[in-house]
Amino acid sequence: MLSANPGCFVDGQCTSSLFVDEWPSDDAQECLEHCQTDKDCQFFTQYDLDSRCVGFANCGEFETDSCQQCYTGEVLCQGKGFA
Numbered sequence: 001m002l003s004a005n006p007g008c009f010v011d012g013q014c015t016s017s018l019f020v021d022e023w024p025s026d027d028a029q030e031c032l033e034h035c036q037t038d039k040d041c042q043f044f045t046q047y048d049l050d051s052r053c054v055g056f057a058n059c060g061e062f063e064t065d066s067c068q069q070c071y072t073g074e075v076l077c078q079g080k081g082f083a
Helices: 028-036
Strands: 013-015 019-024 043-047 052-056 061-063 070-074
Touching: 013 043, 013 070, 019 028, 028 043, 028 052, 028 070
Parallel strands: none
Antiparallel strands: 013 061, 019 052, 043 052, 043 070
16 A cells, blocks of 8 residues: 655655665664654655665655565654554
């Protein structure tokens, strides 16, 4: 399912988005912190199955049913303890 911008720590992934960078990351909290250190990063998607974080300048589309164990949020999200 496609929807508008995701909000904070929502199951799903950004697609059709402008790539900024990619980092190794163990969880969505760490992914958020990586995104917050890059001035161009406005959205992030954490991929738990392969422990990576992808930062985006925008979230062109947000898909909720195409990715297992993916969490997405905006750079302005407050920390939320994912373990």
